[in-house]
Amino acid sequence: MSTPSVSPKPVKTNRIGLQILDYRGGKTTLCAGCGHNAISERITEAFYEMGIQPERVMKMSGIGCSSKSPAYFMSRSFSFNTVHGRMPSVATGALLANKTMRSIGVSGDGDTVSIGMGQFIHLLRRNVPMIYIIEDNGVYGLTKGQFSATADIGSKLKTGVINDLPAIDTCALAIQIGATFVGRSFSGDKKQLSAMLKAAVAHQGTVMLDVISPCVTFNDHEGSTKSYKYMQEHEEAISEVGFVPHFEDIAVEYDPNTTVDVRLHDGSHLRLRKLHEGYDPTDKVQATKMLMESHAKGEVLTGVFYVDTQKPDFASLLNMVDEPLATLSQERVRPRREVLAEIMDAHS
Amino acid sequence: MTTSGLVAQGQTTSSLVRGGKQIVNDFSIQIATVNGSGSQSANSVLLRSIFRMGVPVSGKNLFPSNIAGLPTWYTIRVSKHGWVARKTDIDVLIAMNPETAQQDVLSLSAGAAVIYDESFKLNERRADVTFYPVPFDQLTASTGADAKIRKLVKNMVYVGVAAQLLSIDMEWIEKSVRKQFAKKVKAAELNLSAVRAGFEYAASSLTQQNPYLVEPMNATQGKIIIDGNAAAAMGAMFAGVTVVTWYPITPSSSVVEQLIDYMKKYRIEQDGKASFAIVQAEDELAAIGMVIGAGWAGARSMTATSGPGISLMAEFAGLAYFTEIPGVIFDVQRTGPSTGMPTRTSQGDLTFIAGLSHGDTKHVMLIPASVKECYEFGIAAFDIAEQMQTLVFVLSDLDLGMNNWMSEPFEYPEKPIQRGKVLNAKQLEELGGFARYKDVDGDAIPYRTLPGTDHPAAAYFTRGSGHNEKALYSERPDEYENNMLRLARKFETAKTLVPQPILEGDGKQKIGIIAFGTSHWAVIESRDQLERESHLETDYLRVRAYPFTQEIHDFVASHERIYVVEQNRDAQMLHLLKVDLDPAQTVKLRSVLHFNGLPIDARTLTTAIASQEGAGK
Numbered sequence: 020m021s022t023p024s025v026s027p028k029p030v031k032t033n034r035i036g037l038q039i040l041d042y043r044g045g046k047t048t049l050c051a052g053c054g055h056n057a058i059s060e061r062i063t064e065a066f067y068e069m070g071i072q073p074e075r076v077m078k079m080s081g082i083g084c085s086s087k088s089p090a091y092f093m094s095r096s097f098s099f100n101t102v103h104g105r106m107p108s109v110a111t112g113a114l115l116a117n118k119t120m121r122s123i124g125v126s127g128d129g130d131t132v133s134i135g136m137g138q139f140i141h142l143l144r145r146n147v148p149m150i151y152i153i154e155d156n157g158v159y160g161l162t163k164g165q166f167s168a169t170a171d172i173g174s175k176l177k178t179g180v181i182n183d184l185p186a187i188d189t190c191a192l193a194i195q196i197g198a199t200f201v202g203r204s205f206s207g208d209k210k211q212l213s214a215m216l217k218a219a220v221a222h223q224g225t226v227m228l229d230v231i232s233p234c235v236t237f238n239d240h241e242g243s244t245k246s247y248k249y250m251q252e253h254e255e256a257i258s259e260v261g262f263v264p265h266f267e268d269i270a271v272e273y274d275p276n277t278t279v280d281v282r283l284h285d286g287s288h289l290r291l292r293k294l295h296e297g298y299d300p301t302d303k304v305q306a307t308k309m310l311m312e313s314h315a316k317g318e319v320l321t322g323v324f325y326v327d328t329q330k331p332d333f334a335s336l337l338n339m340v341d342e343p344l345a346t347l348s349q350e351r352v353r354p355r356r357e358v359l360a361e362i363m364d365a366h367s
Numbered sequence: 368m369t370t371s372g373l374v375a376q377g378q379t380t381s382s383l384v385r386g387g388k389q390i391v392n393d394f395s396i397q398i399a400t401v402n403g404s405g406s407q408s409a410n411s412v413l414l415r416s417i418f419r420m421g422v423p424v425s426g427k428n429l430f431p432s433n434i435a436g437l438p439t440w441y442t443i444r445v446s447k448h449g450w451v452a453r454k455t456d457i458d459v460l461i462a463m464n465p466e467t468a469q470q471d472v473l474s475l476s477a478g479a480a481v482i483y484d485e486s487f488k489l490n491e492r493r494a495d496v497t498f499y500p501v502p503f504d505q506l507t508a509s510t511g512a513d514a515k516i517r518k519l520v521k522n523m524v525y526v527g528v529a530a531q532l533l534s535i536d537m538e539w540i541e542k543s544v545r546k547q548f549a550k551k552v553k554a555a556e557l558n559l560s561a562v563r564a565g566f567e568y569a570a571s572s573l574t575q576q577n578p579y580l581v582e583p584m585n586a587t588q589g590k591i592i593i594d595g596n597a598a599a600a601m602g603a604m605f606a607g608v609t610v611v612t613w614y615p616i617t618p619s620s621s622v623v624e625q626l627i628d629y630m631k632k633y634r635i636e637q638d639g640k641a642s643f644a645i646v647q648a649e650d651e652l653a654a655i656g657m658v659i660g661a662g663w664a665g666a667r668s669m670t671a672t673s674g675p676g677i678s679l680m681a682e683f684a685g686l687a688y689f690t691e692i693p694g695v696i697f698d699v700q701r702t703g704p705s706t707g708m709p710t711r712t713s714q715g716d717l718t719f720i721a722g723l724s725h726g727d728t729k730h731v732m733l734i735p736a737s738v739k740e741c742y743e744f745g746i747a748a749f750d751i752a753e754q755m756q757t758l759v760f761v762l763s764d765l766d767l768g769m770n771n772w773m774s775e776p777f778e779y780p781e782k783p784i785q786r787g788k789v790l791n792a793k794q795l796e797e798l799g800g801f802a803r804y805k806d807v808d809g810d811a812i813p814y815r816t817l818p819g820t821d822h823p824a825a826a827y828f829t830r831g832s833g834h835n836e837k838a839l840y841s842e843r844p845d846e847y848e849n850n851m852l853r854l855a856r857k858f859e860t861a862k863t864l865v866p867q868p869i870l871e872g873d874g875k876q877k878i879g880i881i882a883f884g885t886s887h888w889a890v891i892e893s894r895d896q897l898e899r900e901s902h903l904e905t906d907y908l909r910v911r912a913y914p915f916t917q918e919i920h921d922f923v924a925s926h927e928r929i930y931v932v933e934q935n936r937d938a939q940m941l942h943l944l945k946v947d948l949d950p951a952q953t954v955k956l957r958s959v960l961h962f963n964g965l966p967i968d969a970r971t972l973t974t975a976i977a978s979q980e981g982a983g984k
């Protein structure tokens with residue numbers, strides 16, 4: 020992206036001729052320093068850099084501070100802030116109506132892992148083609164700081180309340196349930212999160228990204244395992260994530276000795292530089308084992324844990340016509356007169 | 368018994384030969400079986416044979432919440448007058464269930480006839496009914512049917528016995544059996560031999576003593592028999608539904624099951640691809656969520672459910688109301704919770720749905736009374752939902768949805784599909800943008816765009832929370848209030864789109880009846896009874912939708928006393944009317960309620976109205 024420029028004020032555009040401005044959203048109303056804001060910026064960049072037409076994107080969310088954030092990126096995309104915990108069903112319905120659209124869902128740990136657990140699991144199981152991001156801060160931000168089900172056991176609220184229930188690991192769960200692209204990152208890790216988001220855009224199927232996103236107001240203090248400080252001290256990347264879009268030259272970065280290369284649906288390449296010996300992102304068992312081991316060690320493992328590019332997504336399973344169902348003409352959706360006569364005859 | 372004055376004219380040979388007091392084409396048959404014994408085919412053959420003889424019939428299944436083992440009763444009402452409401456008295460009992468046989472016999476009125484398995488030894492129970500013992504097992508065995516399927520074939524034996532005793536034409540029985548087993552020739556032959564075994568046994572070994580006879584008429588020509596759920600499914604298909612989601616629940620499951628059959632047959636394109644998506648959701652929350660997501664993105668979407676499912680949909684119903692998203696929900700009403708009487712009928716979801724959800728919400732309800740209306744409202748619901756940009760609920764009930772009803776054939780929808788106010792890229796270019804929640808046309812219905820519309824000004828942010836005309840976040844009191852007032856005005860606009868009420872009678876009587884849904888059939892029969900027996904003339908207005916239109920106000924204003932007939936305990940329609948009507952008018956309303964889980968019958972109504980009117984029989 021770094022072409023040296025000579026002219027005084029070159030307008031930088033992406034491959035479809037849009038500027039980053041065309042991907043901006045409204046001004047955020049979240050707290051300054053909230054991890055969610057950083058994620059919005061990465062999303063903005065990823066869609067800009069991938070050259071996705073904003074009008075081709077549906078932004079979906081549930082309820083929470085995190086779920087408000089679609090208002091703060093890509094205003095030219097269609098957006099639906101739904102109800103608490105039920106965004107997956109609305110997103111699924113929208114894609115049934117128009118499978119040619121891209122979809123990105125933003126949720127929170129409360130929105131997904133407590134009230135929304137049922138719908139979340141079924142979204143993954145169906146492999147609905149969308150990016151599903153959990154902005155994970157271990158608390159309910161919007162209702163002022165109660166524990167969520169991803170809060171680590173033993174972690175402490177500002178009020179002194181200690182969580183004595185185990186955390187649910189959304190990544191381990193997603194791998195088991197059938198998501199086809201599962202990763203974890205940290206809102207403060209610009210490089211890793213950007214690469215993951217761009218790969219997510221290229222993937223066909225459910226992408227589940229759990230992004231640790233500290234809540235500076237209710238959960239960024241000593242005793243919180245989802246604070247900036249804790250993350251900086253305990254984050255351990257499973258692998259370094261590199262991503263090469265299909266429209267960029269792949270050979271340049273190719274280095275066969277230390278990387279695992281995953282070819283995504285649109286021809287893009289997700290490259291994991293191995294930090295862990297023998298890490299294979301297509302092995303469910305290994306991925307789950309590593310997650311469990313890191314829990315035991317008190318570490319937060321980040322990276323892309325699992326990718327499956329073979330499993331058909333939900334839209335293809337349904338064998339729908341190529342065009343969006345939403346706008347099929349009357350001729351295609353209202354059977355002919357003879358059909359009515361035939362059914363009437365069967366009941367005569 | 369309601370048999371007085373209905374003695375047959377005795378024109379045909381069969382009735383002449385038998386002589387005595389005859390009751391022709393005006394009685395009911397009840398078949399008492401065990402759930403899961405496969406009696407549906409046999410019952411359907413009986414029903415359709417009588418229907419094909421030109422005689423009006425209706426069939427009602429009274430079944431338990433159980434897969435196999437508990438008693439079920441299927442009632443066929445034969446009525447030369449065309450009455451199809453439930454009739455409480457049973458004239459001919461076919462007792463196939465040893466568990467209930469004694470009780471079934473005891474509950475008959477004097478003069479009834481009983482066909483039963485001879486091993487039940489029922490004939491000692493009473494002297495005032497006619498008994499026809501039949502060696503069912505022996506007759507079934509004589510057909511050579513495999514031991515495995517004997518239980519099923521046995522049902523056809525009673526069809527044969529009944530055909531002989533009631534003079535049902537064997538020619539029609541044969542045709543009905545063949546149609547029933549259309550693709551299974553062997554099964555048809557086997558079943559026919561069972562029918563014949565029963566018929567011949569009755570002819571040779573039983574002496575026909577009952578007065579009940581079927582004689583050919585010409586009252587069903589061109590008509591069809593169908594259940595309301597299949598009719599609703601047809602409506603949805605011809606409405607051009609594209610996204611269907613559901614979570615199984617009796618009595619609504621067959622709406623979608625039937626729809627799946629139709630869509631697979633008629634909505635697969637030449638390349639083998641589907642012009643629809645049908646998804647069995649994980650629960651009703653997801654089912655309605657998908658409907659709303661699909662409606663938002665521009666599909667014609669629907670789900671079908673019953674009361675407990677509606678309960679789960681409440682939050683989403685509010686979201687759809689405030690975000691103004693179309694969708695159709697078929698509610699096939701039943702009695703209460705899942706452990707209540709889930710297989711019994713009711714009209715108990717009315718007030719719940721009218722204001723379903725949080726904040727101030729109001730929902731459009733269409734209330735079909737007939738299978739034809741299930742089909743027609745099934746189509747109209749999608750048009751209204753998209754025109755109004757709101758959810759439309761179609762309130763059927765178990766009686767309508769799962770039972771067999773005669774009907775005029777359905778008509779092909781001539782009106783083109785109405786997709787409402789949707790702006791495309793070209794229109795946006797001309798307009799230079801749009802405000803999602805602005806009342807441009809004075810009907811309070813705003814314009815919308817669909818995701819994917821290729822214009823930089825097309826997108827908007829959909830949120831249930833406070834928004835201004837431009838769909839921007841707002842917590843300003845005036846903007847919230849304006850939007851709420853517009854939504855209220857939009858509901859007024861709905862009055863111009865919903866099916867109008869239907870008036871029966873000359874409108875000049877003092878007494879009015881208001882009813883809706885399946886109560887209709889009992890009401891029309893009851894009006895006849897009131898007039899013949901008590902000289903009480905009535906006018907009748909059938910409400911077919913909510914919001915209520917002016918006709919309803921006028922009807923109440925122009926009558927002295929109005930009986931509001933409904934199949935629920937709490938007079939839900941009456942309460943909705945009270946909210947709308949001028950307080951001076953509401954004192955005229957009186958309730959006639961029926962809520963025991965069985966479909967309402969005319970006699971209950973007649974008795975209630977006649978006694979309140981001080982008219983003896």
Ligand SMILES: Cc1ncc(C[n+]2csc(CCOP(=O)(O)OP(=O)(O)O)c2C)c(N)n1
Pocket residue numbers: 082083084085086103126127128129130131154156158159160161162167234
């Ligand atoms: C049905 C329902 N119950 C409760 C709420 C209140 N509520 C709003 S946001 C929220 C929790 C959000 O937590 P999370 O998803 O983690 O988002 P965060 O604010 O932490 O980003 C709750 C309980 C609601 N909106 N709807």
Ligand code: SF4
Pocket residue numbers: 048049050052053054055084085156160161233234235236237
């Ligand atoms: S309360 Fe927490 S989660 Fe919500 S905006 Fe503030 S920092 Fe972010």
Ligand SMILES: [Mg+2]
Pocket residue numbers: 083127128129154155156157158159160167
């Ligand atoms: Mg949270």
